Amino acid sequence: MQEVTHSYLDELNDIQRQAVVQTEGPIMVIAGPGSGKTRVLTYKIAHLINIGVPPWQILALTFTNKAAREMKERIEAVVGSSARRVWAGTFHSIFARILRVEAHRIGYPNDFTIYDTDDTKSLVNELIKSMDLDKKAYNAGVIRSRISASKSNLITPKAYSQNEDMLNYDRMNRRPMTYKIYEKYVARCKRSGAMDFDDLLLQMFRLLYENPDNVKEKYQRQFSHLLVDEFQDTNFLQYEILKQFVNYEDSPHNVCIVGDDAQSIYSFRGATIENILQFETDFPNLNTFKLEQNYRSSQHIVDAANGVIGYNRRQIDKKIWTDKIGDQKIKVIKTISDNEEGRRVADLIIEQKHRHNLSNSDIAILYRTNAQSRVFEEFLRRQNIQYRIYGGLSFYQRKEVKDLLAYMRMTVNPNDDEALKRVINYPKRGIGASTVNKLLAIADDNQVSLWQTIPHVQLSKRAMSNLAEFAALIATLRKHMAEGKNAYDLAVLISKRSGIVSALKTDNTMEGVGRLENLNALLDGVKDFVENDEVIEGENPLDKTLASYLQSIALITDMDNDKEEKETVSLMSTHACKGLEFKSVFVVGMEENLFPSYMSLSSPDQIEEERRLFYVAITRAEEYLTITYSNSRYQHGQMRFNDPSRFLEELPPETIDSVIPLKQKQGFGEPKILGNFKPTGLKRVKKLMIDPQNFHPDDSSKIKPGMRVLHLKFGEGNVLDIDERFVATIEFDQIAVNPKKRIMLQYAKLQILD
């Protein structure tokens, strides 16, 4: 009725608009690459808010934090700051947030630890060892993924132990005790007050399904409208949770899923396209919208993508088209070695930048495996081209960072067995494997955490006193936490008291210095967290506890860092590139055994998934697409000779520029590092409005309405109002979107200007 008055609707094509303005009932949007999918999602949410749906009743589940953040920013540009109260985030982060409030209802502490992949692997390894199993047959990674897959399909340890198919499969692979490891694994996580990534989904499901204190109705009422992005990448469990939210008596089924079967690339972690088909069955009065116009790529790229994906058998019928002008064909380049490939790509980047006036940020290099990034780094560095690697080892996975985080985890939740194992003897305090094994045995007998066994263990005098010292350390840290110290003060205290800092200070090697820098970067990050003083209207008051900090970082990935950073060439895996676009894209390493991966060659389904992955990669390009492959490359430490990828033959010939003949060049000799590049991971790039040197915050109790003040991040502004909770409303001059910020004076760093 009022839709005509909303100007953003003019920015949509007919189909997009129909999908946006239908605000009731189930909707499915099949969205080809570059078809304005994000635009539909964001405008749909903006539209819901405009017609009066409270933002906090909207739940939007995305695939990455980055996608959620961008979506929120774009909604905010349309409807203002109320957009921030939309529940937008990844499945994992949204459910973690809910579980922080509700976990006690299903037998977990609300301050539960989140185990990352390393933690779970270490736990599985420990169980394999303690059960005296052959660790060749029982590969921790394989067992871990069996457990993960079981959870994702709602198969409990009990169901597993009664499932003849799964047992047979394990027997055939000479690991019949897998079910037992699974059972012990679950018990261990439980008594450690820990959830792994799958638990964030599984326990969320349990919470809704078992429905203690009618908690399900609470969330069904709260979330009146659900939206799911990248639905093709959801697994069985995620879909079951979705249905728990949506299916109840007289439910309006306000659920909108957006996805593209052709871009389903995560079956290895349980994603299933079946969910799309199932959705059509489960919601028969569904309206389906197909977005087929591609606004991103030029004709040849779209033709190539259509050509390639046509080789897949099963797919939802659609035809992607574009009216973008441009006769740029796809370049396919063959090189003699992986080194040569790196050099050619770097040279071409220089050339493109000059010839087409591109900047670094217009360019991406996409590879199948993260290990391929090395040669490109090397040559980009030589050419003095700024770059950034996304993915790979994230900052939070570095050893020294994990060590300090483990102490923080122990402080928040001392029952966290994995954290305890990590730090009980780091820095060295004379508590070795035999002591830990004793603790493990007692813990197992009594089904308690390692921490809880400490008062009961019998050891030699010396071991006892070492152990008592460790326990006292943790108890002291916990005392400080109970006294209300904020996360930063605690983190500094922990880094000193634990001895981590002094241990690293004695190491004067380059590595040691780097580690210390990383620790400081971590502490800076905690400081950042504590000093963030912006209040989001209607949200809980700012929580600066260590537990809250740990929660805030548990689910961030390498993709989420440094969003402000520009002017770098992006290097990332083909998986990580989903949802992004660049003027110029290089898809490298197009060889058999690499892309498609040798792991996928035996199964037609997996080859099809590799093809979809290639489809995703090439559709990132707006204007220039360059594909390279190499005659030879170092793989697994030795020289390999792979054939060109089968996917190259599937590119329609008329979309390809003549294959550029291989040019032999002399080698460069020893690589010379030209400097001026930054190591990845430890940067903390925050846009500051002013030079911190010139910033001298005043006592915030002196701040009064009408004053002119300076804020480190937001710049100059006028204090409009201060309410009874000492939250100031300040309008900042240089903030374009929503210049009025709510700042909690308790944490505020403000300098008075007049």
Next chain:
DNA sequence: GGGGGCTATGGGGGG
């Protein structure tokens, strides 16, 4: 219990 040096082994994508 700690540390150094050697051997064996595995090496995909990510929340």
Next chain:
DNA sequence: CATAGCCCCC
């Protein structure tokens, strides 16, 4: 090639 795990010696 990188790392985990093992053995041996202190």
